[in-house]
Amino acid sequence: MAIIDFKHVDKFYGGFHVLKDINFRVNGGEVVVIVGPSGSGKSTLIRTINGLERINDGSLIVDGKDMTDKSTNFNELRRDVGMVFQHFNLYANKTVLENIMLAPRIVLHRPEEENHKEAMRLLEEVNLVEKANSYPHQLSGGQQQRIAIARSLAMKPKVILFDEPTSALDPEMIQDVLDVMKLVAQEGITMVVVTHEMGFAREVGTRVVFLADGEILEDSDPKSFFDHPQTKRARQFLSKVISH
């Protein structure tokens, strides 16, 4: 069964039709990469999956929960659907360790000792144990993003959404973050990734969705998408992003 299921989804910002008749589903364990020109609605699309944006029409089922139903508990849903943001959004008033431990403690009521052990294990995984007691502003962008991924993983989610996770980073920081994302993919966590990193899409993605002007124009495996794009719009897009 699909863990994310869009059926005829529309979204408007006032009079602006930002998502047009979106149909697509994501199965457990998939790594779906959403690409497309800026302003095409990629971020809006991914933000509807955890309810940070609401849809206006159609149906969206995430982890068995109806996102258009008023009685759906979004807090509960977000325990299982993590998110990593372009600008990290780490808690500025908390240390790295506290950033990771806060939600498991107050949302999942994980015992303190186990919580700490798990947080330290995650810090090891993202290779930042020595930063446990630093504050976010003392870290580089790449380090902050790896902490943000660790924070998300601490909730043991079924799905993690990545909204342009490397777009705000200096070029030399990008690879470290992509490496951590590869680890996440290997753990079998379902991933939906909005990114401009075509190398990542090709190598790690199980599927590529091409979005332009709020419409899904292509939805295929990475190899077909990059080698034989079906639409003119996708060919234009690829020629621009691959050429540099």
Add this chain to the structure above:
Amino acid sequence: MWQLFTQNWQDFLTGFWHTILSSIIALVFSFILGSGFAILETNPNKFWRGVAKVYVEIFRNIPLLVVTMFFYLVLPKVLPAMNGFTAGTIGLTLYTSAFIAETVRSGLQSVGTGQMEGCLANGLSYWQAMKNVILPQALKITIPPLGNQFINLIKNSSVLAFVAGMDLMYQGDVIASNTFQTIPTYIIVGIFYLILTLPLSYYMQYLEKKLA
């Protein structure tokens, strides 16, 4: 002047004590009320935003003296009467809370929306996010302007004099009219206010430097 003080020191100290007491009570409750209404003012729910807005606009735009008189003279027509100290302290609390609400609200709004989204996406509820992440950051930003509000609060507590609230200003008025030594009396009253506000003022400047 020294003689005036030694002859009336008990009355001055009684006034001083009531000013301190009223200020502390008003400070605690106006801070709680003000922070509460600030949170409502930034709430996603339109209804609560409206309620908070009405509250703040009412108490921010009516003179403190009028608010106080309302509790001292108008409310007793329907409710049991209260003494001047109580009426004055309630007026002071509500009046100050509107200003504190505005101060804390601007602090809350200066914490980027990314912080709230980070919390929500991590599974925290709105209130958990407020308590653990947003409010602590907002309060840190608002410490210097809050300090100013607290200094204003202490000075504004002199409104109690109008409703026989036993405070410093009230005692000063009584002493001045009994002894006819108007100028020395009010100099002593002024010194007592400075004893309260100057250390607070310096402490706020120190905090401001430390947090900057």
